[in-house]
Amino acid sequence: DAKTTQPNSMESNEEEPVHLPCNHSTISGTDYIHWYRQLPSQGPEYVIHGLTSNVNNRMASLAIAEDRKSSTLILHRATLRDAAVYYCILRDSGRDDKIIFGKGTRLHILP
Amino acid sequence: EAQVTQNPRYLITVTGKKLTVTCSQNMNHEYMSWYRQDPGLGLRQIYYSMNVEVTDKGDVPEGYKVSRKEKRNFPLILESPSPNQTSLYFCASSFGRTGYEQYFGPGTRLTVT
Numbered sequence: 695d696a697k698t699t700q701p702n703s704m705e706s707n708e709e710e711p712v713h714l715p716c717n718h719s720t721i722s723g724t725d726y727i728h729w730y731r732q733l734p735s736q737g738p739e740y741v742i743h744g745l746t747s748n749v750n751n752r753m754a755s756l757a758i759a760e761d762r763k764s765s766t767l768i769l770h771r772a773t774l775r776d777a778a779v780y781y782c783i784l785r786d787s788g789r790d791d792k793i794i795f796g797k798g799t800r801l802h803i804l805p
Numbered sequence: 806e807a808q809v810t811q812n813p814r815y816l817i818t819v820t821g822k823k824l825t826v827t828c829s830q831n832m833n834h835e836y837m838s839w840y841r842q843d844p845g846l847g848l849r850q851i852y853y854s855m856n857v858e859v860t861d862k863g864d865v866p867e868g869y870k871v872s873r874k875e876k877r878n879f880p881l882i883l884e885s886p887s888p889n890q891t892s893l894y895f896c897a898s899s900f901g902r903t904g905y906e907q908y909f910g911p912g913t914r915l916t917v918t
Contacts, residue, residue: 728907737909740908
């Protein structure tokens with residue numbers, strides 16, 4: 695079973711910020727939080743990842759709760775091209791490195 | 806150009822006829838992985854490899870085999886395909902385990918009749 699929980703779908707208006715939540719209440723101390731997105735008819739692509747501190751890159755920002763049991767992917771100004779399925783995953787730093795994607799959040803952008 | 810390539814991109818085959826889907830990366834990545842994607846089930850990991858000659862089962866390994874004889878290649882083998890293996894398959898690679906981004910291939914759409 696997936697170790698993260700995300701809403702099935704969300705909607706946002708174009709050119710407005712989008713906050714995509716993810717719960718990972720059983721996260722271990724050394725698990726990294728990764729976000730990927732999958733545009734229609736394409737393979738998943740990396741968005742951002744972090745361990746404890748908030749992270750920014752050219753695509754998005756990642757806000758990680760102080761207790762690390764949840765995180766939020768922030769798209770600062772959504773465009774129609776951001777319509778995709780967004781996956782929040784944990785990368786286990788233990789002995790094995792299974793990756794469990796879950797079903798993700800389908801983000802709809804309204805023009 | 807840094808990339809993960811998969812071949813073939815599309816394949817229609819019949820039950821029981823052995824097939825191999827190739828995956829190759831040109832980034833000297835240690836970690837490689839195979840996923841399948843089915844409607845309503847999201848992405849599920851089949852097998853992964855943390856280095857040459859090191860492979861391990863993901864969530865749905867039944868009916869699949871893999872090998873990692875060279876760092877760049879990670880073929881997925883279906884020895885006796887069945888219709889329930891009809892799916893979209895993705896190969897991915899990354900430098901290492903936890904703190905590194907994965908690069909995904911373009912996908913292989915497999916239909917088993």
